[in-house]
Amino acid sequence: YDLQHGATRVYHKNPIDEIEYSNIVSDYHFTWGDYSRDELIGFGIEPARLISGGYPHRHTINPIRKPAGKKVIVFLSRFDFEQENYEVLAILAALNKANNGAYSFSFKLHPSLNAKKYAEVMETQYPEANFTLLNSKITLHELFAKEQADLCIAVNTSCYFECYMLGMPTFRYFSETFDLEHPVREDLFDSTQKLQLLLNRLYNEFGRYYLQEDIYRELDYALGLSKNEYPAVLNA
Numbered sequence: 001y002d003l004q005h006g007a008t009r010v011y012h013k014n015p016i017d018e019i020e021y022s023n024i025v026s027d028y029h030f031t032w033g034d035y036s037r038d039e040l041i042g043f044g045i046e047p048a049r050l051i052s053g054g055y056p057h058r059h060t061i062n063p064i065r066k067p068a069g070k071k072v073i074v075f076l077s078r079f080d081f082e083q084e085n086y087e088v089l090a091i092l093a094a095l096n097k098a099n100n101g102a103y104s105f106s107f108k109l110h111p112s113l114n115a116k117k118y119a120e121v122m123e124t125q126y127p128e129a130n131f132t133l134l135n136s137k138i139t140l141h142e143l144f145a146k147e148q149a150d151l152c153i154a155v156n157t158s159c160y161f162e163c164y165m166l167g168m169p170t171f172r173y174f175s176e177t178f179d180l181e182h183p184v185r186e187d188l189f190d191s192t193q194k195l196q197l198l199l200n201r202l203y204n205e206f207g208r209y210y211l212q213e214d215i216y217r218e219l220d221y222a223l224g225l226s227k228n229e230y231p232a233v234l235n236a
Contacts, residue, residue, distance in 0.1 A: 001234065002026040003056065006158055007222045008036040010043045011179045014080075021045070028233075032056065033224035035182045054227030061225065062167030064215055066206040067150030070103045073134070073143070075163075077156035079112040084175045088155055089121065091173075093129035094192040095199075101130055108143065109136040110157070144168075151202065160184070164219055169210060171198050184218045185209065 004020065008031060011017040021040055029045070030053040031037045037052045074092070076085045096103050107122075109115055115136055122131040134143065140162050152170040154160035156178045163170040164184050172180065174188040186209070189195040201209055220226050 001028045001030060003030040003053065004032070004036065007032060007161060007181065008039060009179060009181065010039045013177060013179050017179070024049075030230070030233075031224070033220065033222050033227070035222045051229060051233060052224055052227060053229045053233070054224040056230070059165065059225065061165055061216060061219070064164070064169060064210050064212055065167050066210070067169065067203065069150045071149050072103055072105050072151055072153060073147065073149045073163075073168075074105055074107045074153045075155060075157045075159040076107060076109050076113060076118075078110045081156050081175075081177065082113070084173065084177060085113070085155060086121070087175070088153070088173050089126060089129075089131070091189075091192050091195060092131075092153075093126040095195055096129050098192065098196070101128065104130045104132070106132050106134050106147065106149070108134045108138075108140075108159075111136060141166075156180075161219060161223060164215060165223075169202055171195065182218065182222045184215055184222070 002024065008020050021043060024045065028049055028051055029040070030051050031040065032053065032055050034052045037050045040050055041047050074088065076088070092105050107118065109118060113136070115133060119133055122129070122133070134147070140159055144166055149168065152163040152168045153173065154163065154170055155173045156175070158181065160170055160172055160181055161184070171187045171189055174180070174190040187198060189198055216225070
């Protein structure tokens with residue numbers, strides 16, 4: 001038996017990431033949710049070898065909450081996608097300019113990124129965009145215990161799922177270079193205009209688009225929140 005960490009998906013655009021599943025040598029492979037099991041069956045692994053075991057951590061699903069303010073935490077992607085990170089900075093700066101600086105954006109850098117470099121870009125190119133850098137070494141749960149936020153933006157990172165688990169509405173940046181996660185909501189943007197539309201929907205039509213039962217269903221499919229098959233399988 002082995003256990004894959006995270007919500008695994010089959011990669012079509014970033015083949016280097018196939019290392020997650022391209023050489024499975026165990027007899028049986030545990031995934032977290034049915035999503036990853038379905039993905040790996042599509043990749044060609046025999047269904048009998050794949051077990052949807054469930055989310056292996058203690059967890060509490062916080063109810064999704066409508067934003068009361070406009071503080072945003074942004075999770076940037078790894079160094080391989082630095083160009084896409086910079087594209088997001090430009091989009092967010094334009095958004096704040098169009099909204100008279102109403103939003104504040106706090107950036108959590110991937111550990112592979114150079115914090116000094118990003119600080120310089122923010123200070124020189126976007127001095128009025130209301131950007132700040134967060135401690136890159138703090139964990140996501142430590143971050144939310146310390147920081148008050150109203151919503152999140154994820155750039156090609158599985159933090160997307162964790163934000164929703166913590167009750168945070170979350171948008172994803174779309175790029176042709178990304179193999180995207182299983183969607184929890186319709187939350188993709190690739191321009192300032194599309195991001196503004198998502199924000200309008202979030203603030204003005206929250207009850208229509210953010211139903212807790214719908215969000216839990218998608219998280220459960222992706223992460224196996226309602227499953228715990230490990231004792232039954234391993235003790236058999």
